[in-house]
Amino acid sequence: SDQAQFEREAYQYILGKEAMIIDVRFNRGGNIADTLIDWLERKPHGYFRPRDSQPEPAPARAWNKPVVVLINEHSYSNAEMFPDAMRARGLARLVGMPTPGYVIWTSSMRLVDGTGARMPQSGVFRLDGTPQENLGEQPDYLVPLLPDDWLNDRDPQVDKADELLLPKPEAPTAPPAVP
Secondary structure, three states, X not given: OHHHHHHHHHHHHHOOOOOEEEEOOXXXXXXXXXHHHHHHHOOOOEEEOOOOOOOEEEOOOOOOOXXXXXXXXXXXXXXXXXXXXXXXXXXXXXXXXXXXXXXXXXXXXXXXXXXXXXXXXXXXXXXXXXXXXXXXXXXXXXXXXXXXXXXXXXXXXXXXXXXXXXXXXXXXXXXXXXX
């Protein structure tokens, strides 16, 4: 499942890291946003230090470092709910392009001719009462990914996330003036 893949990759790569980028661009949704939010809201209360290894936070899988979520016009459904929740909880900044607002819970059914159909079952709303359907997520930092970027293997959205997360180099200080 996508959740198992996220956990496997996140736990493999984040140990000892100082920040995380979660990329939900081109993600068509699912149903793991709440699980990820619960995990990312866990705050460490201590750490374990295995012999000959890096310290690990306690509780396991706690994360208390900066996060940027990348979104775009191809992030749908749960991939729109997740960035909204991350911002609402103060867990991340959003970078990229606005999402389309394709957020609604549906159920599947089989029709008599064998084809399938989906029927809306419930709307999804923000805490302020605004619907997520047709009102996509707006990034905190609007950064387009242009065709020329795509064709030349550049990603200004990742570059912006890096800029937000990487430590700023200290400005050189001028040597003291000689009297």
